[in-house]
Amino acid sequence: MRRRARLIASVLLCAGVVLASSPAWSDTGFGVNLGLNMGDLAGDQVKRDTSFRYGLAVGALLYSWTDSFGIQIELDYVQKGTRYDVTTSDGLPDAGTTTLKFNYLEVPILVMLGFDAGDDMRVFGTAGLALSFLTGAEIEIDYKNTATYNDDLWDSTAGFDMGIILGAGVLWGGLGVELRYDWGLLTTDSQPYGGHVMNEERYNRSLTLLGSARF
Numbered sequence: 001m002r003r004r005a006r007l008i009a010s011v012l013l014c015a016g017v018v019l020a021s022s023p024a025w026s027d028t029g030f031g032v033n034l035g036l037n038m039g040d041l042a043g044d045q046v047k048r049d050t051s052f053r054y055g056l057a058v059g060a061l062l063y064s065w066t067d068s069f070g071i072q073i074e075l076d077y078v079q080k081g082t083r084y085d086v087t088t089s090d091g092l093p094d095a096g097t098t099t100l101k102f103n104y105l106e107v108p109i110l111v112m113l114g115f116d117a118g119d120d121m122r123v124f125g126t127a128g129l130a131l132s133f134l135t136g137a138e139i140e141i142d143y144k145n146t147a148t149y150n151d152d153l154w155d156s157t158a159g160f161d162m163g164i165i166l167g168a169g170v171l172w173g174g175l176g177v178e179l180r181y182d183w184g185l186l187t188t189d190s191q192p193y194g195g196h197v198m199n200e201e202r203y204n205r206s207l208t209l210l211g212s213a214r215f
Contacts, residue, residue, distance in 0.1 A: 027065040031174075034058050035210035039080035041100070041188065041202040053099055055079025057208050059106075070112040070124070077135070078104050080204050086141060096143040102157060102188060102204070104132040108165055122171040130182060132161040132204075158190045161204055169210075176212040181205075 038052040059076030079101065086096035107130065114124030137153035162185045169178030184204030 027063075027070075029063060029215050031061045031063065031176075031212050031214035032059070033061055033074065033076060033210050033212050035208055037078050037080065038207045038209075039082060039102070040205045041082040042205045043187075043201045043203050050082045050084045052207075053079070053081040053083050053101065055081070055101075055103075057210060061212065061214075063214065065112075065114075068114060070114065072108075072110040072112060072126070072128075074106070074108045074110070076106045076108065078106050078132070078206070078208070080104060080206055086143065096141060096146075099140045099142070100153070101136070101138045101140065102134065102153075103136040104161065105135050106133070107131045110165060114171070117170075120173050124169055124171065126165065126167045126169070126178070126180070128165050130163045130165050132163065132184075134159045134161070156190055158186060158188055161186045161188065163204060163206075167208075171214075174214045176210075176214065178210045178212070180208045180210065182208065 035057045037055045037057040039055060040050055040052055055078070057076060057078045059074050059078075061072055061074040063070060063072040081100040081102045083097055083099045086098050108128055109130075110126050110128035112124045112126045114122045117123050134154075134157060137157035139149075139151050139153055141149040143149070163182045164185065165180055165182050167178055167180035169176055182204065184206075187201045187203060189202060
């Protein structure tokens with residue numbers, strides 16, 4: 001699965017580079033992304049009340065635009081996961097916080113539709129697919145006023161994820177701001193892990209606020 005996913009990502013990336021070099025595109029270049037990712041987990045059987053894990057989203061991008069249509073291919077490092085409260089042995093809440101940390105190297109392949117809004121400004125919507133390769137997985141349990149427990153989750157976390165991306169943003173000259181939602185399609189679990197995590201099918205859900213500089 002991992003080798004197949006890497007092959008797909010390589011083919012799509014090469015196709016994007018070739019397409020971006022076509023003279024049909026009036027505006028072609030590269031840039032960098034930097035922003036805040038707000039990660040969570042969801043699933044029909046997830047019974048805990050979870051909250052965002054705040055993390056970094058940073059990467060590089062290649063883009064091409066015609067007058068109203070564009071494509072963009074990125075290579076990003078994204079910190080995902082979730083947080084939820086730790087309960088005591090008798091079920092009382094507020095004993096601490098558990099954070100699941102899933103970090104990925106992602107290859108988003110995006111299409112964009114936009115229109116000029118004057119003063120070198122373009123408003124756009126974006127949609128596409130993100131291929132995500134796990135680079136790290138960890139559980140951190142912060143027991144209130146006592147201790148912090150950490151453990152590696154690499155062996156119990158799926159090494160590959162795929163997500164649908166929808167978003168919207170504004171380009172102004174060489175700068176951009178964008179808000180994206182990433183809907184994970186594959187479970188993050190490769191096998192159950194003890195009693196510390198949910199032991200259920202869980203899917204990545206992320207809201208990302210990105211700033212970009214384009215050259």
